[in-house]
Amino acid sequence: xxxxxxxxLNNKSVSIEIDPLRRLLDVLREDFELTGVKEGCxxxxxxxxSVLINGRLINSCMVPIGTLEGAEVLTIDGFKSTEKYxxxxxxxxxxxxxxxxxxxxxxxxxxxxxxxxxxKPSEEEIREGVSxxxxxxxxxxxxxxxxxxxxxxxxxxx
Amino acid sequence: xxxxxxxxxxxxxxxxxxxxxxxxxxxxxDLMVKNKRxxxxxxxxxxxxxxxxxxxxxxxxxxxxxxxxxxSACSLTEIAENKNVPEFIKNVILDMASPATRNIATIGxxxxxxxxAGDTLPLLYALNTVLVLESTTGEREVPIEKFIIGPGKTIxxxxxxxxxxxxxxxNFNNFSYKKVGTRKATALSKLSFFGTSETHDGAIKxxxxxxxxxxxxxxxAKDLENKLKGIDKYNLANMITKISNEYSKLINPIDDQRSIxxxxxxxxxxxxxxxxxxxx
Numbered sequence: 001x002x003x004x005x006x007x008x009l010n011n012k013s014v015s016i017e018i019d020p021l022r023r024l025l026d027v028l029r030e031d032f033e034l035t036g037v038k039e040g041c042x043x044x045x046x047x048x049x050s051v052l053i054n055g056r057l058i059n060s061c062m063v064p065i066g067t068l069e070g071a072e073v074l075t076i077d078g079f080k081s082t083e084k085y086x087x088x089x090x091x092x093x094x095x096x097x098x099x100x101x102x103x104x105x106x107x108x109x110x111x112x113x114x115x116x117x118x119x120k121p122s123e124e125e126i127r128e129g130v131s132x133x134x135x136x137x138x139x140x141x142x143x144x145x146x147x148x149x150x151x152x153x154x155x156x157x158x
Numbered sequence: 159x160x161x162x163x164x165x166x167x168x169x170x171x172x173x174x175x176x177x178x179x180x181x182x183x184x185x186x187x188d189l190m191v192k193n194k195r196x197x198x199x200x201x202x203x204x205x206x207x208x209x210x211x212x213x214x215x216x217x218x219x220x221x222x223x224x225x226x227x228x229x230s231a232c233s234l235t236e237i238a239e240n241k242n243v244p245e246f247i248k249n250v251i252l253d254m255a256s257p258a259t260r261n262i263a264t265i266g267x268x269x270x271x272x273x274x275a276g277d278t279l280p281l282l283y284a285l286n287t288v289l290v291l292e293s294t295t296g297e298r299e300v301p302i303e304k305f306i307i308g309p310g311k312t313i314x315x316x317x318x319x320x321x322x323x324x325x326x327x328x329n330f331n332n333f334s335y336k337k338v339g340t341r342k343a344t345a346l347s348k349l350s351f352f353g354t355s356e357t358h359d360g361a362i363k364x365x366x367x368x369x370x371x372x373x374x375x376x377x378x379a380k381d382l383e384n385k386l387k388g389i390d391k392y393n394l395a396n397m398i399t400k401i402s403n404e405y406s407k408l409i410n411p412i413d414d415q416r417s418i419x420x421x422x423x424x425x426x427x428x429x430x431x432x433x434x435x436x437x438x
Contacts, residue, residue, distance in 0.1 A: 001159060001161055002159070003162075019159055019162075019200055020162040020164070020209075021159075021160060021162050021200045021201060021203060021207060022200050023190075023200070023201070026197070026198050026199075029198075030198060039197055042194055042197065043190075043191050043194060044187055044190065044191065044258070044259055045256075045344055047256070047258060050258050056235070056261040056262075057257055057258045057261060058258050058261050058262055059258045059259065061190070062185075062186055062187055062190045062191075062259075062262065063186065063190075063262070064162070064183070064186065064190075064201075064207075064209070066162050066164055066209060067164070067183075067186075067209050067211060067212065069164060110257070110258075113257070128257070128343075129257060131256050131257065131342065131343035131344070132255070132256025132257050132258045132259060132343060132344060133256075
């Protein structure tokens, strides 16, 4: 049975009448047309679909929309307009961290989740922070460099 | 369309479960994989789903005079961030999965999924954990080793919800944990080893040893642990080989796509022997 779910999506209050078992990933991409969120594995392993739910990094392919009544969801599409994103984007560009770009939205969300909790992470902590995000192209080092750079350059933002 | 429910409190969840044959859904990180279908398609749940991950009654972490009490719907991250939880438990949890998965996966889910490779299990078995199950007709407590009876099988009744995990307070002063997998995160264990001991005046006062992913359920041998109690450094050195051989009889891993039996057994015994050599 469809239900009305109310949530705060990218800082806007929204309501949707929907099968509560539909995956958040599909609701975001298809019902709200927020295609910044990518589907990689659909099993919660690759991190391409990660979003922030109530400030926590979560793989949206693992979440039925029915569990999100009243929740705050931030996707890459919403995060893009922030100052913090601009710093991350600049650093990802400079460090050469983007090849095909498919893992990138997830990597950015994981970086944001990490820096919110730990504004000055060590390299070890950065690696741990993106340990749930798989990249088939870069070999990860450039991504780690970018986040390290962003933490320095974004002094005061996180 | 399969029905789903989001009860407002634990009592309502129990009532729903009493009247309907349902699937309990806490974090969902196992269920959503088991029931995965194609992109854009709702997962293939065959029975109605009751969401319980939000229920406050099963999300607390407290200490009473006997135990650390963890609500079954506590996420792994919530447990790892809680000030009541000792470091050695946090270390086991932080080796699991990845940050995003830990943010919604629950300890109750890991227990009830009862995978032979469940990563919270060796720790919980070793610490004599007791599980509190509740239904509309009352509560019962079950030791974890009686709760899980085989791969994916528990003795939970259809109308019961795992409510709380009780870990007895202990005085262990030495811990050894190793999760052996193909990579540092998001790894399914090939095997795992948890050992802990309390030593006093150069002798073993209490010792617990548990192996994961090397048998249908966690391997723990209280009789072998008892043999080690009261033993001092000199006598321990002479016992290690014999104890290892006894555990070798109990460790029965399989060959599967993750690893082979020979490797699992060898590494398990290596970890055991290392732990025993370093206990005193």
